Amino acid sequence: MDKLKGVSWIIFIISVFAIIYALIFNPADWIVYAISLVFIPLSVLSLGLISMAQGTKEDEEDKTKEPFIGY
Amino acid sequence: MDLTTLGGQLLGIIPLGDIVLYVTTFNLFMSVAALVFTVLIAMSRTEKQVEAQFGTLNDREKKVSKDEFKIRRFLSIICGIATAGAMITGDLFNFTLFVTLIGIVNIGIVSAVKEVDVLDSAFQYGIIAMLATLPLFGGAALILGTTGTLSMLEIVNIPTTAMMLFGSILLFIGVAGESGVAPFFATKAEMFRTAGSPFLVIIHLSSLLVIVRAIEILLIINKPF
Amino acid sequence: MNLMAEILLNVLIAFFIGSLLFGLQRKVMARIQMRPGPPIIQHLLHTLKFFIKETVFPKTAAMPFYVVITLILMAIWVAAVIIGPVTHGPLLLLFAIFAIHKIVEHNAGSSSGSPYGKLSCVRAVFSAAAELPLFAVLIIIYLKTGTMDLAGIIAYQDAHGALLLSIPLTALMFIVLIISKSYYFSPFNITLAKDIISGFETEHFGTLRGFIMMSESITWYMLVWIFLTVFIGGLSPIGYLIGMVIVTAVIGLINAITPILNPNHSVMAEVTLAFIGIVGSIAMIYI
Numbered sequence: 001m002d003k004l005k006g007v008s009w010i011i012f013i014i015s016v017f018a019i020i021y022a023l024i025f026n027p028a029d030w031i032v033y034a035i036s037l038v039f040i041p042l043s044v045l046s047l048g049l050i051s052m053a054q055g056t057k058e059d060e061e062d063k064t065k066e067p068f069i070g071y
Numbered sequence: 072m073d074l075t076t077l078g079g080q081l082l083g084i085i086p087l088g089d090i091v092l093y094v095t096t097f098n099l100f101m102s103v104a105a106l107v108f109t110v111l112i113a114m115s116r117t118e119k120q121v122e123a124q125f126g127t128l129n130d131r132e133k134k135v136s137k138d139e140f141k142i143r144r145f146l147s148i149i150c151g152i153a154t155a156g157a158m159i160t161g162d163l164f165n166f167t168l169f170v171t172l173i174g175i176v177n178i179g180i181v182s183a184v185k186e187v188d189v190l191d192s193a194f195q196y197g198i199i200a201m202l203a204t205l206p207l208f209g210g211a212a213l214i215l216g217t218t219g220t221l222s223m224l225e226i227v228n229i230p231t232t233a234m235m236l237f238g239s240i241l242l243f244i245g246v247a248g249e250s251g252v253a254p255f256f257a258t259k260a261e262m263f264r265t266a267g268s269p270f271l272v273i274i275h276l277s278s279l280l281v282i283v284r285a286i287e288i289l290l291i292i293n294k295p296f
Numbered sequence: 297m298n299l300m301a302e303i304l305l306n307v308l309i310a311f312f313i314g315s316l317l318f319g320l321q322r323k324v325m326a327r328i329q330m331r332p333g334p335p336i337i338q339h340l341l342h343t344l345k346f347f348i349k350e351t352v353f354p355k356t357a358a359m360p361f362y363v364v365i366t367l368i369l370m371a372i373w374v375a376a377v378i379i380g381p382v383t384h385g386p387l388l389l390l391f392a393i394f395a396i397h398k399i400v401e402h403n404a405g406s407s408s409g410s411p412y413g414k415l416s417c418v419r420a421v422f423s424a425a426a427e428l429p430l431f432a433v434l435i436i437i438y439l440k441t442g443t444m445d446l447a448g449i450i451a452y453q454d455a456h457g458a459l460l461l462s463i464p465l466t467a468l469m470f471i472v473l474i475i476s477k478s479y480y481f482s483p484f485n486i487t488l489a490k491d492i493i494s495g496f497e498t499e500h501f502g503t504l505r506g507f508i509m510m511s512e513s514i515t516w517y518m519l520v521w522i523f524l525t526v527f528i529g530g531l532s533p534i535g536y537l538i539g540m541v542i543v544t545a546v547i548g549l550i551n552a553i554t555p556i557l558n559p560n561h562s563v564m565a566e567v568t569l570a571f572i573g574i575v576g577s578i579a580m581i582y583i
Contacts, residue, residue, distance in 0.1 A: 019300065019304070022300035023298060023301055023304075026299070029299060032299045032300050032303070033378060035300070036304075036378065037371045037374055037375055037378075040303075040304070040307060040370070040371075040374050041367045041371050042367065044507065045363075045366065045367060045507055048347050048348075048503035048506060048507055049351075049503055052347075052348055052349060052351060052502060052503045053348060053349055053350045063352045064354055064355045076443060076444060077444055078386055079386040079445075096385070096389065097386055097392065100392055101392050104372075104396055108399075111360065115359065115361050116358055116359055118356055118358035118407055118408065118409035119355075119356040119409050120356075120411070121356055121410060121411065122411055123411070132356070252424050257425065259422075260422040261418075263402070263406070263417060263418050264414065264418055268358045268361060268403060268409075268417075269403075269407075271402070271417070272361070272399060272402060272406070275402050275420075275421055275424075276395075279395040279396075279398060279424060280392070280395060282395075283391050283392050283431075286391070286435075287388065290438070
């Protein structure tokens with residue numbers, strides 16, 4: 001889970017910088033489209049992965065092994 | 072009417088000898104989507120499908136074995152690259168070639184699977200795809216015969232004749248058979264009941280994108296205005 | 297206004313209004329069933345609640361597809377926002393976006409390895425037959441107006457009156473398509489039907505589910521926006537809001553009344569309606 005959080009933080013910071021770059025520097029249209037298509041979803045998802053609740057360490061193995069069955 | 076009416080701005084052309092690739096917003100979007108999926112497939116693992124077992128509470132896991140994984144991944148990448156090429160090509164014969172390649176590779180991706188229903192469906196799809204190559208290439212040949220060119224950038228300026236309409240209808244029948252999207256061949260859905268999710272997605276993606284592109288080509292050949 | 301700011305603003309508006317419209321749909325369905333129903337912001341609250349819950353990636357899942365497919369879903373509908381309210385661009389791209397949405401339904405279902413997702417994956421393949429109405433809608437609009445560009449269609453309607461009045465059967469086909477994307481108990485949405493739990497969304501839980509729900513809110517907003525723009529013309533923001541509320545309420549009514557159909561019957565119903573629409577529209581244009 002820490003690896004996931006670390007990767008999410010990095011992706012979130014890169015996305016936010018890209019979006020702010022597009023907001024401030026007003027690049028060519030196609031660059032803005034490319035930035036919005038790639039970095040808006042990445043920013044929202046990484047924000048979600050940063051802010052999500054986290055369970056205890058010992059439950060983690062159970063959760064990844066059998067999430068569909070319920071017991 | 073010209074290409075920009077359909078696809079948005081013409082962003083450029085890439086001449087490769089006789090075959091000219093042209094890029095509009097529409098083509099570029101689809102081609103990039105196909106390439107994104109191809110890259111993801113190249114680096115993706117497959118899933119393990121979980122199914123219930125009769126008589127016990129255990130599950131049965133269906134996995135893709137290593138050899139099967141490698142060959143299916145190779146075929147999927149070829150399919151993805153062919154789809155990306157079919158999206159931006161400006162040559163009618165090049166398009167039909169890509170479509171037949173996609174049809175063959177679609178069968179190949181599921182033929183390594185050891186499940187009877189999937190193989191049955193793939194076999195029937197293969198027969199229809201083979202039958203569809205006749206109208207596919209025949210349509211393209213008729214258009215070449217009538218207009219004297221296979222380049223879409225030139226066909227868009229030639230006024231439509233009845234023969235061009237007929238040729239394009241044949242072409243569409245060929246594409247419908249080759250790609251096998253519903254409602255033209257709904258049982259192709261049975262091919263997707265197997266494991267190997269990344270490889271199945273390229274089958275579906277290639278079929279759908281090819282149909283979308285075929286509609287655009289139909290509109291280029293028969294200009295309603 | 298800066299292009300990026302415009303895109304961000306439109307995406308945010310699409311998300312909020314789409315969520316409220318889904319809540320309105322639930323309210324309408326509940327009132328038809330003579331019960332109070334949840335508050336209208338309930339869908340928005342669900343989305344945010346899921347967003348902050350824990351998600352785990354199952355061991356059996358196909359990584360990275362399991363996560364990336366949710367990114368692709370949001371990316372294509374951000375592309376739809378760019379084509380729609382921001383640039384009034386080519387409508388044929390919408391066809392490509394619908395095709396990739398089907399792919400997302402397919403892969404989100406199959407990438408987790410769960411049997412419910414697999415069922416949804418296979419249903420997504422033959423429910424692609426429901427895209428037939430969309431291609432017919434695009435062709436008929438092209439035959440009528442001579443353009444496939446949203447800006448051109450708006451200009452045509454300013455000059456000649458709403459397309460809803462001149463090609464109503466085409467509008468009907470588009471409504472059938474919108475119904476097949478509506479979230480709650482739609483007769484035509486077989487990939488998200490309750491008989492397969494939650495279809496392709498079943499095994500994406502927690503943050504990923506909240507993320508998918510956000511994309512679906514944007515999807516709904518964009519579908520209704522495109523319907524209003526293409527068939528009624530350029531409206532003021534109040535006009536759009538009223539139009540969206542009316543369309544959502546009507547679709548809520550339809551969803552409340554129709555049963556959940558067997559997948560084959562559902563697809564056949566859509567194709568039949570499409571066929572009637574195509575033949576009728578072409579007859580109305582040329583005869």
